Amino acid sequence: MRGSKGWGGSRVTWYPELGTRTMVAAGEHVRAVGWLAAGQPYTRGAASPEFVAALRQFVAGWRVSGNCLGLPLAAGPHACEFCGQFLAAGNFGVPSGEVLYVAPEMVLHYVQVHEYLPPSEFISAVLGSPVPGTPEYAAAAAPFAEIRRKQFEQRLSQGS
Ligand SMILES: [Zn+2]
Numbered sequence: 001m002r003g004s005k006g007w008g009g010s011r012v013t014w015y016p017e018l019g020t021r022t023m024v025a026a027g028e029h030v031r032a033v034g035w036l037a038a039g040q041p042y043t044r045g046a047a048s049p050e051f052v053a054a055l056r057q058f059v060a061g062w063r064v065s066g067n068c069l070g071l072p073l074a075a076g077p078h079a080c081e082f083c084g085q086f087l088a089a090g091n092f093g094v095p096s097g098e099v100l101y102v103a104p105e106m107v108l109h110y111v112q113v114h115e116y117l118p119p120s121e122f123i124s125a126v127l128g129s130p131v132p133g134t135p136e137y138a139a140a141a142a143p144f145a146e147i148r149r150k151q152f153e154q155r156l157s158q159g160s
Contacts, residue, residue, distance in 0.1 A: 014040050018119055022102045024071045024091045029100050029147060033122045034107030038081035042110075045117030052111060054126045059108040061132030062090035068132065068141035069093045069100070070148045080106060082114050092132065095140040096125035 014037035015022050022032045036042050047055075058065065066073070077089040090105035101122050110116035130136035 013037070017042075018121075022091070023074070023104075024066075025069070025093070025100070025102045025148065027147060027151065029098060029144065031099055031101045031122070032103075033101050033118050034103040034110055034116065036081075036106075036110055036114075036116065043117045043119075044115040046115075047111050047117055047123070051123050051127060052108070054131070055108050055111065057131040058092050058094060058103075058126060058129075059090075059105050061137075062092040062105050064132040065092035065137070065141070066090065068138050068145060070145045071102075078106075080109060080113075082110075086113070093141065093144065094122070094125045094129050095137075095144060096121075096129060099125075100144045101125050 013023050013035065015032040015035035017033060017035075019032045020026060020028060020030045022030060022035060065071070071091055071093065074089050074091060077087040080086040080088075086106070086109045088105040088109065092103060092105065094101040094103070103118075103122075107116070107118065111118070130140060
């Protein structure tokens with residue numbers, strides 16, 4: 001079990017930006033975004049108001065997003081490792097063609113308070129994707145939920 005329990009609940013586990021693993025999804029189609037942790041450098045910069053507004057809709061819709069994608073719920077809320085002033089528990093996905101960007105709910109806080117600037121391809125995906133709660137989002141998410149189902153079946157058949 002990675003991560004540890006601390007003063008603010010469970011901690012976010014760090015994953016490299018645009019890597020194919022996150023706490024809640026993994027695979028060739030996955031791109032990790034915003035899995036920041038104290039002691040790990042990250043890109044800083046000014047995010048556009050348009051991006052922040054769009055990102056806010058994904059963060060607000062993380063439960064719907066997770067349902068559409070079959071993402072597991074996190075073990076519990078974790079506190080921001082940089083300021084300790086913000087709690088979040090959710091994760092969401094942004095479908096973009098063959099790729100699914102997977103980010104923690106905390107990513108909006110990182111952008112707004114800690115000057116985090118996500119990779120430009122993620123910004124484009126957020127601006128270009130339908131938002132959770134729309135039929136278009138559900139349709140875009142469905143192929144990734146299917147990949148997840150197959151991964152699960154594969155694990156079952158391998159007995160692990
Ligand atoms: Zn913070």
